Amino acid sequence: SEEELAEINGYLEKNIGDATEDLFGIGEGKNVILISAESVQNFVIGNTVNGEEITPFLNELIEDSFYFTEFYHQTAQGKTSDSEFLINNSLFPLARGAVFFTHASNEYYSLPEILGEHHYYTAVLHANNGSFWNRDAMYKQMGYDRFYTEDDYSINKENSIGWGLKDIEFMEQSIEHMVQMPQPFHVKLITLTNHFPFELGEKDKFIKPFDSNSKTLNNYFPAVRYTDEAIKIFFDRLKEEDLYDDSIIVIYGDHYGISSFHNRAMGTYLGKEVTPFIEVQLQQVPLIIHIPGLSGEKNDTVGGQIDLRPTLLHLLGIKAENQVVFGNNLFSQDREDLVILRNGSFITKDYIYTDDLCYSKDEEMKVEKMMCEPYFDEVKNQLEYSDRIIYGDLLRFNDFQKNE
Numbered sequence: 221s222e223e224e225l226a227e228i229n230g231y232l233e234k235n236i237g238d239a240t241e242d243l244f245g246i247g248e249g250k251n252v253i254l255i256s257a258e259s260v261q262n263f264v265i266g267n268t269v270n271g272e273e274i275t276p277f278l279n280e281l282i283e284d285s286f287y288f289t290e291f292y293h294q295t296a297q298g299k300t301s302d303s304e305f306l307i308n309n310s311l312f313p314l315a316r317g318a319v320f321f322t323h324a325s326n327e328y329y330s331l332p333e334i335l336g337e338h339h340y341y342t343a344v345l346h347a348n349n350g351s352f353w354n355r356d357a358m359y360k361q362m363g364y365d366r367f368y369t370e371d372d373y374s375i376n377k378e379n380s381i382g383w384g385l386k387d388i389e390f391m392e393q394s395i396e397h398m399v400q401m402p403q404p405f406h407v408k409l410i411t412l413t414n415h416f417p418f419e420l421g422e423k424d425k426f427i428k429p430f431d432s433n434s435k436t437l438n439n440y441f442p443a444v445r446y447t448d449e450a451i452k453i454f455f456d457r458l459k460e461e462d463l464y465d466d467s468i469i470v471i472y473g474d475h476y477g478i479s480s481f482h483n484r485a486m487g488t489y490l491g492k493e494v495t496p497f498i499e500v501q502l503q504q505v506p507l508i509i510h511i512p513g514l515s516g517e518k519n520d521t522v523g524g525q526i527d528l529r530p531t532l533l534h535l536l537g538i539k540a541e542n543q544v545v546f547g548n549n550l551f552s553q554d555r556e557d558l559v560i561l562r563n564g565s566f567i568t569k570d571y572i573y574t575d576d577l578c579y580s581k582d583e584e585m586k587v588e589k590m591m592c593e594p595y596f597d598e599v600k601n602q603l604e605y606s607d608r609i610i611y612g613d614l615l616r617f618n619d620f621q622k623n624e
């Protein structure tokens with residue numbers, strides 16, 4: 221009901237961070253390009269396998285970008301679609317099922333809709349079937365102008381592998397679509413090659429696989445390396461088409477690629493046992509925000525996908541005061557470092573809570589549960605309030621939110 225939404229709003233207002241002026245509006249009016257990097261986890265960044273870099277391009281890009289060193293995915297069973305939901309709405313996905321399927325006819329006030337109000341042309345590019353994850357329905361509901369699906373790409377045996385069109389081909393063909401778009405545009409490109417089971421043709425393996433008893437983990441590395449190359453080519457093509465200077469480019473991982481099923485092999489790679497404490501940290505995905513002309517910096521705030529929308533709106537100079545959102549601007553100095561994973565595990569500046577145990581990040585060991593307790597209510601409230609919004613379709617009562 222309306223009262224319910226008012227209660228949730230009252231709660232959220234207390235939690236709104238400052239209004240830091242730092243970087244506010246720095247990207248105003250620029251194209252906003254999101255790259256959803258399939259299954260790319262943060263542990264590959266700056267790392268090597270068999271002595272070879274896994275993400276040479278991203279490593280170089282980070283040097284003149286804002287790179288968030290501790291950023292978590294918050295997805296559940298809805299995988300990629302959950303990450304899209306988090307980023308567009310700054311709400312939590314559901315604990316079970318995929319909200320893209322179960323609540324596609326809800327009222328939302330999504331990122332594409334907001335950008336549309338600011339005269340952006342908005343589109344998603346993804347060379348898969350348009351109805352996968354119910355995207356065609358949900359994208360309409362979230363206000364995208366256009367969804368480029370597999371029907372908009374030329375796909376054949378030679379240029380595809382595994383799930384479909386190879387990332388390099390996808391990037392090249394996507395640029396052809398982008399040059400046709402009115403500007404400013406907001407696009408999201410969703411890569412696909414680095415998807416389980418990480419299949420790759422021999423000539424696309426730019427680095428050698430890992431050697432362990434997990435074929436999945438072994439093949440993960442060359443597959444990530446391939447996606448890194450595709451992103452590099454995308455940047456080259458952006459520059460050639462004169463789209464680079466007027467764009468903000470954001471690269472993030474959608475969710476983990478290596479499940480806990482492969483913990484043994486992962487432990488061999490990392491050189492340490494994958495305990496529940498390490499496993500939570502393996503839920504980190506890269507977040508790189510590249511703004512041409514700015515040098516950027518490394519940022520160690522503890523953030524999650526739910527925070528990306530407020531962060532982007534901040535950079536674009538779009539005020540977000542009356543929005544019903546659970547994330548906050550990652551550039552804010554006095555934001556609370558707290559990330560809540562969908563299973564109820566959470567991460568603060570100093571602690572990790574998972575499986576009913578509290579761990580100290582500094583000491584890398586279990587500590588008294590009371591150290592984590594101060595966060596319990598907030599974690600519970602946030603997940604519950606977000607769920608109530610979705611189950612009750614509460615945003616339909618929120619007609620005061622549309623500012624400007």
Ligand code: GP9
Nearest residue numbers: 298299300301348352415
């Ligand atoms: C499919 C792609 C991969 O279109 O998004 O889906 P996933 O299994 O990662 O959710």
Ligand code: MN
Nearest residue numbers: 258259300474
């Ligand atoms: Mn995915």
